[in-house]
Amino acid sequence: MSIALLIEQILNGLQLGVMLFLMAAGLTLIFGVMGLINLAHGSLYMVGAFACAAVAAATGSFWIGLVASLVAAAAAGAIMEVTVIRRLYDRDHLDQVLATFALILIFSEGTRWLFGSFPLYLDIPPLLQGAVPLPGGGQYQLYRLAIIGVGIVVAVGLYFLISRTRLGMRIRAGESDREMIAALGVDIRTLYTVVFALGAALAGLAGALVGALQSVQVGMGEPALILAFVVIVIGGIGSIKGALFGAILVGVVDTMGRFLLPKALALMIPAAQAGPIGAALASMLIYIVMALILAFRPSGLFAAQS
Amino acid sequence: MTNASLMTRETIVNVLLALLLLAIPLGASAMGEPFYITLATRIAVLALAAVGLNIALGLGGLVSFGHAAFFGLGGYAAGVLATHAFDGVPLFAGIPGTDSMPIIWLVTVVVCGLLALPIGAISLRTTGVYFIMITLAFAQMIYYFAISWPAYGGEDGLSIYVRSAFPGANAAQPLPFFLICYAVLMTALGLFWLLRGSRFGAALQAARQNATRLSAVGIAPFNIRLVAFAVSAMVTGVAGALFADLNKFVSPSMMSWHMSGELIVLIILGGKGRLFGPVAGAMLYVLFEFALGGITERWQFFLGLILLGVVLFARGGLLGLLAGKARHG
Numbered sequence: 001m002s003i004a005l006l007i008e009q010i011l012n013g014l015q016l017g018v019m020l021f022l023m024a025a026g027l028t029l030i031f032g033v034m035g036l037i038n039l040a041h042g043s044l045y046m047v048g049a050f051a052c053a054a055v056a057a058a059t060g061s062f063w064i065g066l067v068a069s070l071v072a073a074a075a076a077g078a079i080m081e082v083t084v085i086r087r088l089y090d091r092d093h094l095d096q097v098l099a100t101f102a103l104i105l106i107f108s109e110g111t112r113w114l115f116g117s118f119p120l121y122l123d124i125p126p127l128l129q130g131a132v133p134l135p136g137g138g139q140y141q142l143y144r145l146a147i148i149g150v151g152i153v154v155a156v157g158l159y160f161l162i163s164r165t166r167l168g169m170r171i172r173a174g175e176s177d178r179e180m181i182a183a184l185g186v187d188i189r190t191l192y193t194v195v196f197a198l199g200a201a202l203a204g205l206a207g208a209l210v211g212a213l214q215s216v217q218v219g220m221g222e223p224a225l226i227l228a229f230v231v232i233v234i235g236g237i238g239s240i241k242g243a244l245f246g247a248i249l250v251g252v253v254d255t256m257g258r259f260l261l262p263k264a265l266a267l268m269i270p271a272a273q274a275g276p277i278g279a280a281l282a283s284m285l286i287y288i289v290m291a292l293i294l295a296f297r298p299s300g301l302f303a304a305q306s
Numbered sequence: 307m308t309n310a311s312l313m314t315r316e317t318i319v320n321v322l323l324a325l326l327l328l329a330i331p332l333g334a335s336a337m338g339e340p341f342y343i344t345l346a347t348r349i350a351v352l353a354l355a356a357v358g359l360n361i362a363l364g365l366g367g368l369v370s371f372g373h374a375a376f377f378g379l380g381g382y383a384a385g386v387l388a389t390h391a392f393d394g395v396p397l398f399a400g401i402p403g404t405d406s407m408p409i410i411w412l413v414t415v416v417v418c419g420l421l422a423l424p425i426g427a428i429s430l431r432t433t434g435v436y437f438i439m440i441t442l443a444f445a446q447m448i449y450y451f452a453i454s455w456p457a458y459g460g461e462d463g464l465s466i467y468v469r470s471a472f473p474g475a476n477a478a479q480p481l482p483f484f485l486i487c488y489a490v491l492m493t494a495l496g497l498f499w500l501l502r503g504s505r506f507g508a509a510l511q512a513a514r515q516n517a518t519r520l521s522a523v524g525i526a527p528f529n530i531r532l533v534a535f536a537v538s539a540m541v542t543g544v545a546g547a548l549f550a551d552l553n554k555f556v557s558p559s560m561m562s563w564h565m566s567g568e569l570i571v572l573i574i575l576g577g578k579g580r581l582f583g584p585v586a587g588a589m590l591y592v593l594f595e596f597a598l599g600g601i602t603e604r605w606q607f608f609l610g611l612i613l614l615g616v617v618l619f620a621r622g623g624l625l626g627l628l629a630g631k632a633r634h635g
Contacts, residue, residue, distance in 0.1 A: 105610030
């Protein structure tokens with residue numbers, strides 16, 4: 001095993017982690033501010049990917065597609081919030097799970113209706129094609145490095161948005177006492193819609209970025225959604241810092257597990273068995289990590305005080 | 307209206323639902339329409355799975371988003387045992403497979419119980435959304451294990467060539483198989499009714515309503531919930547074994563999170579915590595699936611709309627509509 005291969009796998013883990021962070025940040029923000037558990041977040045991810053692929057195919061520009069994905073996902077999120085989600089804030093989690101589960105059915109079938117069952121393909125923009133040399137002799141895709149960069153920019157941006165701006169101040173106030181901030185004259189309904197649309201736009205961005213690496217198809221949001229839930233539960237629901245930490249942890253553990261576990265097992269048992277057992281264990285690994293963390297820290301690593 | 311008259315009304319609705327579910331396949335059999343028998347069997351099996359979940363979710367307020375794992379485990383218990391019986395290859399250490407339903411159910415109950423205890427013990431340390439998510443995580447763990455373990459078909463699933471046998475009945479025929487499923491469903495409903503009325507059931511519902519008070523009178527909510535979670539998993543597991551025998555096929559999709567969601571949907575459509583809620587829910591669900599599926603390929607879109615409508619506007623589900631509000635919150 002060369003150093004270059006190891007670095008490549010670590011970078012892959014980081015890239016998965018960054019993608020998960022974009023999903024998880026919105027999810028955890030929505031839970032933290034509105035107390036809402038949103039299963040349909042994966043649908044917004046899918047909306048972003050489809051918007052980007054469709055617009056990029058029509059205009060020939062990935063960048064216009066990327067803008068379209070942000071706009072489409074934010075708009076879909078705002079519409080979803082105003083028509084359905086708004087009615088769920090004072091319901092229990094069971095109702096929220098069910099209503100957003102229903103939204104997944106509607107979005108998935110609706111998208112299949114509009115775009116058909118065949119996957120769409122999205123090309124990596126010319127600017128980001130090519131590879132970067134790695135220390136130790138390997139090469140790494142520039143586009144994946146760019147995704148990691150986008151993730152860092154978004155993380156820093158979110159940090160400043162929440163800790164330094166007026167909107168961020170209101171979001172933090174909404175987290176700690178929603179009645180009080182409404183009494184102080186803040187339009188809490190609009191604030192909620194804005195937060196929801198912001199989370200949706202981040203999910204849409206993640207979908208569009210990943211769309212160039214995989215095929216864009218109905219159902220692509222669900223695995224990402226479940227991983228994002230693992231992330232926010234590990235990190236502590238409501239905590240952006242927890243989402244960042246959890247996302248990187250899940251991304252790296254998952255990628256490295258798939259890479260290293262079969263190799264590690266092969267040292268102990270015959271290779272013919274090590275392969276399948278290693279693969280089976282690796283695909284369970286992040287859930288095992290999550291169960292362990294929750295067993296010892298039942299409200300996650302960075303639980304927000306509530 | 308007094309409590310007593312409400313109870314009577316719910317009892318009447320329950321009896322009607324039980325008779326209706328029995329009448330469909332009997333009538334279909336008389337008219338030589340085996341398809342409707344299979345449809346009714348599907349209703350009975352899904353209802354059974356949801357009755358299991360209803361013990362945890364309805365009585366205990368434990369929103370398990372991972373019950374599909376137990377449903378699938380039951381399915382695999384049936385599939386694996388039947389395959390070994392068919393091939394004549396011992397399971398391990400010389401233990402043969404079996405195609406006898408009662409033995410398969412027994413194995414399912416033991417396996418599901420043994421898994422539900424540790425899963426429940428870890429999950430019940432958490433509450434609220436964390437509980438929903440950790441049960442989902444355990445189910446995903448088992449799901450991915452089933453997908454990547456090649457011995458029993460992996461992602462492709464496992465076909466059961468001959469439906470398992472039940473002593474004294476020809477289970478290969480649709481009607482006797484329906485009657486077996488129906489009898490198991492009625493037994494499970496009886497169990498639910500007994501549980502709900504027992505001291506244990508009272509403690510379980512008290513744990514949902516106010517866990518602090520329950521601890522104050524000297525009962526540990528954790529133990530009560532853990533037992534309820536395990537019993538709930540066992541019932542859902544048996545439903546999974548029947549589901550595998552119904553389709554003569556078992557695959558990891560029985561364990562997918564979508565299935566867990568559907569089980570919750572069945573309960574909510576019918577009425578949460580109500581004795582016949584899962585039966586009413588399964589009837590509605592299979593009816594939607596069948597009726598909408600006949601009209602449009604996009605039936606899930608409309609199912610989503612209907613479901614959304616039920617959650618937002620028709621709280622209490624079908625039984626709430628037919629038999630009034632539940633007696634206790």
